[in-house]
Amino acid sequence: MQTHEISRRFREYFTDHGHTPVPSASLILEDPNLLFVNAGMVQFKPYFLGDAPAPWPRATSIQKCVRTGDIDEVGKTTRHNTFFQMAGNFSFGDYFKAQAIEHAWALLTNSQSEGGYGFDPDRLWATVYTDDDEALDLWKKIAGLPEERIQRRDGKDNYWDMGIPGPGGPCSEIYYDRGPEHGREGGPVADEDRYLEVWNLVFMQDVRGELSPKEGHKPIGSLPRRNIDTGMGIERVAALLQGVDNVYETDLVRPVIAKAEEMSGRRYGAGNPVDDVRFRVIADHARSGMMIIGDGVTPGNEARGYVLRRLLRRIVRSVRLLGVQEPVLGEFAAVVRDTMSPSYPELATDFPRIESIMRKEEETFLATLASGSRIFDLAADRLVDDGKATLPGDKAFQLHDTYGFPIDLTLEMAAERGLSVDETGFRELMAEQRARAKADAASRKTGHGDQSVYRELLAQGNTVFTGYEELTTEAKVIGLVRDGKRLSGAGEGEILEVILDRTPLYAEAGGQESDAGTITTASGAVLEVVDVQKIARKLWVHQVRVRSGEITEGAEVEARVDPEWRVGARQGHSGTHVVHAALRQVLGPTALQSGSYNKPGYLRLDFAWSGALSPETKSEIEEVSNLAVRQDLPVQVVYTDMGGAQELGAVALFGETYDETVRVVEIGGPWSRELCGGTHVEHSSQIGPISLLGESSVGSGSRRLEAYVGMDAMRYLAKERALVQNLAAMLKVPDVEVPARVEALVDRLRNAERELEKLRAGQLLSSAGTLAEQAEDVRGTALVALKVPDGIGGGDLRNLAVEVRNRLGARPGVVALFSAGDGGKVAFVVATTAAARDAGLAAGKLVPAFAPAIEARGGGKPDLAQGGGANAGGIGEAVTALRRALDGA
Known part of the structure; x- marks a missing residue:
């Protein structure tokens, strides 16, 4: 049976049994505990947590998942996969253990002609949580499993939670016996290669605290409603039904x-x-x-x-x-x-x-491999020069961590040079890095705080958003909250959260800032709205500051949006859509928005692109955007389902979660169609001018455009015009000649700097003869070791050292020059003559003699070594240390 058919049968079975089919969520959801969606239940977490009422009593999905905790193990076994599909059926306070077991057993064992998978019931085993006698009895009763094919397992295997405080519950898993050729007898507890898990049923009934029942700790309570979360691994079932050994051999x-x-x-x-x-x-x-x-x-x-x-x-x-x-x-x-x-x-x-x-x-990456190869070659050359045969673990780790150079390629190249690699040291450093990463991830994980106050308010109904149609709405206060606790009232100066049954104030979402406005009462209380957020996408929570009077729960109020704020907010959000459409028109359909932020008068838009945009491209995007404004394109809103939106060609934003009914905002019909819940203008001309501020990188493969719109764009352009006029006045040229005149001035300045550099370099090198004449004899070696003027860079210092060395002639000679820089830094160069090297004096080996004095790092070859230090005050001591080293050589 083909994998797509396995998915279809799962979906159809549960749809026929009263489950609402729900599309797979994006792998990217806004969850602080997850990089990627890693289980079928993730998109349903608000319903399991009770943060929001489930839209349906039961649901089914085929969820795409990624787990990346063991990337390095992928391929070494046939059991590790990063991407997989989890088929799930879910009950939100509807059915529980008995029906969950009935559904799983029926779909697995029903014949293929009846729409099932046709697994032999005699080859299926079940496991249950240690003390879950109810599940064990149900397996015997419903599936007819003999007790010897039902095994009890502890919390590490048969208890589920999210790894943080929140919902949890015992599990029951179904295994398929692949036969004695795949391992030893004795059920899943004996061999999980022979007995392959195909289905996991989670009976979500508990609330876990800081300590998990997986480790033997008791739950701290029970969920208000018992839920079912079951999952079947599509790829594993495919391997079994296609008669292959593992998922890598499936279709x-x-x-x-x-x-x-x-x-x-x-x-x-x-x-x-x-x-x-x-x-x-x-x-x-x-x-x-x-x-x-x-x-x-x-x-x-x-x-x-x-x-x-x-x-x-x-x-x-x-x-x-x-x-x-x-x-x-x-x-x-x-x-x-x-x-x-x-x-x-x-x-x-x-x-x-x-x-x-x-x-x-x-x-x-191919360019990285090329540069990594050069770095490896340098390291290998030094090893050979030093008579060593093992590349240190820290160097291999540096190649891997800093340059992205894989360890196995390092091993391969080392073998080609007749060298080995300190793999133990490398693995230790890798383990330390993983430990730091895990600790960092753990520190970011958060439990699910007490949301009960919002659940109580949600039970009274969702907030009705009226802001698409009006800026002022009569409403009722259904709740006052501070620090997670309900209040009966609040007075002047207090800051709290106000929940209304209706509101025109937009809650922050989709990159758009929340509205500013006020809430007033008939008795004269005035509340300034400073922020609006949504809870479970259903409840509008207004953070307010009481300016005067007193607000009480149950009060009749008037909620009002600041009209000037809304004008600017609409311009910013519609402007974002226009710039996105212009971007796609200029760069092509692959330039998709990956994030945005807009507020009155300003927008920024992140998009996937690998390189910086040329000035001509940015000008074209700006021109296309303003042409759309000038054309006064109509802005329309269409409500449909996701399938209808896809047929229209509407662009959905990455990582966003959408309801069953979606809102499509069109600007100029098909020119710009996006799924969006924001507030928008009626015609594109109302956006006003769009002025791009700039474009920058926000990470590899991602760029950012920023722009002003409306009056803010006008003010920005006015400032730019004033700047040009001031420059023109200073340069005494017409405005249009300013760029050419500035370019000429910059060229003159660069030429002057180059001439000064030549003069300075010449003066520096002219001192080489004098320095060579000052050489002191240290046990037959001519030593020039001293501090030269401050601020000489590494290149000039190296040239001077080489010139001094050349002036020493055929005698053994060592030149060590030091120059202090900003912040106490120090640069140094050591050069040796051929005669000195013949006597065993290598420049690179002399560095350790004085390095501690100037807190230096660096090294080099026998003829030349250079580097830097952090303690210019130790230069005198460094010179003494080098002299002492030569004296004892």
Whole structure:
């Protein structure tokens, strides 16, 4: 059975049994505890936590997931995968253990002609939590499992929670016995290679505290409503139903390996386990990388971007180790697109952008490999010069961590030079880095604070947002909150949260700042609204400062948006859409927005792009944007479902979560169509002028445009005009001649600086003869060691040292020059004559003699060494230390 058919049957079974089908969420959700969505239940967390009422009593989804905790283990075994699909069925306070077990057992064991998967019931086992007698009895009653095929396991295996305070509950897992050829008998507790887990049922009923029941600690309470979260691993089921040994040989993964075989001429499963690991890394990471980029991540050096970069670079590394030197990521991307797009059609429609990002990252990494190779060669040369045969672990780690140079390529190149690598030292440093990363991730994890006060208010109904139609709304105060506690009232000067049943004030979302405004009562109380946020996307929470009077729960109020603020806010948000559309028109459809922020008069827009925009391109984007403003394009709003929005070609923002009914904002019809909940102008001309401030990098593969709109754009242009006029007056030329005159002045200044530099360098070198004449004899060696004038840079200092050395002639000689710089820094150069080197005096080996005195670092070859130190006050001591070292040589 093909993988796409496995997914279809799961979805249809649960839809037929009253579950609402929910599309997979993006891999990128705003969750402080997760880099990527790693389980099917993540998008439903607000419902399990009770932070919001579930829109349906039961749901089903096929969720794309990425787990990256063991990237380095991928490929070494056939059980580790970074990308996988989790088929899930969920109950939000509806059915519980019995029906969950009934559904799982029926779908697994029903014949394929009846829509099931046709697993042999006699080969299925179940596990239950240590003391879950109820689940054990249900397995016997519903599935007819004999007790010897139901095993109890402790919390580490059969208790689920999110790793932080919040919901949890016992698990029950279903395993398939693959037969004695795959391992020993005895059920899952004996061998999880033979007995393969295919389904996990979580009976979510507990609230865990700081200490997890996984470690034997008791829950601190019970959830108000019991929930079901069950998941079936699509890839694992595919491996079983397709009769292959592991997921790498299934219909959606094996084609990537086949492409790697075609390109390398080597064969997977041909008896070379090292090659097999590389094939599996390529297959796994190609799918993961493609899916992650598809959801809006670009390679970078932090967080998600860094994980993506590691995945893509591991592919390139593995392919090179298979003997392929040419670029490959585009080829693998095409295979993943063809295999995965039946389930994820966006991979086909968005393929040009995805492939472009993968290709550019590969180009960057190939350049990194070239520079890393040069750094390795220098390190290897020094080892050979010093008569050593082992590359230190810290140098291998530096190559890996700083330059992105993989350790296995370091090992390979070292072997080619007849050298070894201190792998133990490297692994220790890697382990320290992982420990720091895990500690950092743990420090960012947060529990789910007490949201009960908002749950109480949500139970009274959602806040009705009226701000699309009006700026003033009559409303009722349904709750006053401070520090998570309900208040009956508050007086002048107090800061608190006010929840209304209706409001025209926009809550911060979609990159748009919240509205400014006021809330007033009939008795004369005035509350200044300083912020508006949404809880569970349903409840508007107004943070206010009571300016006068008193506010009480239940009071009738008037909520009013500051009209000037709203005018500017609409201009900023509509301007963002216009600039985005202009960007795509100029650069092409791959230049997709990846983030934005807008407020009255200002906008910024982040987008995926690998290089800086030329001045001509920025001018074109600005011109296209202002042409759209001048054309007075109509702005319309269409409400539809996600399928309808996709048919319209509406752009969805990466990482955003959308309701079943979505709002599409059109500017000029198809020219700009985006899913958006923000406030907008009625016609593009109301945006006013758009003036780009600049464009900059916000990480590898990501750029940022900033602009003023409306009156703020006018003020900015007025300042620019005044600046040009002032310059023209100072230079006594017309405005249009200012650029040429400034360019001429800059050229004259540069020429003058070059002439001064030549004079200074000449004067410096002219002193070489005098310095050589001052050489002192130290045990037959001519030593020139002294402090030269401050501020001489490394290049000039090196030239002077070499010239002094040349003046020493054929005698043994050592030249050591020091120059103090800013902040107590010091630069130094050591040069030796050929005769000195013949006598065993190597420049690089003399540095340690004086380095402690100036807190120096650096080194070099026998003839020349240079570096820097942090203690210029120790130069005198350094000269003495060098003299002493020569005297004792």
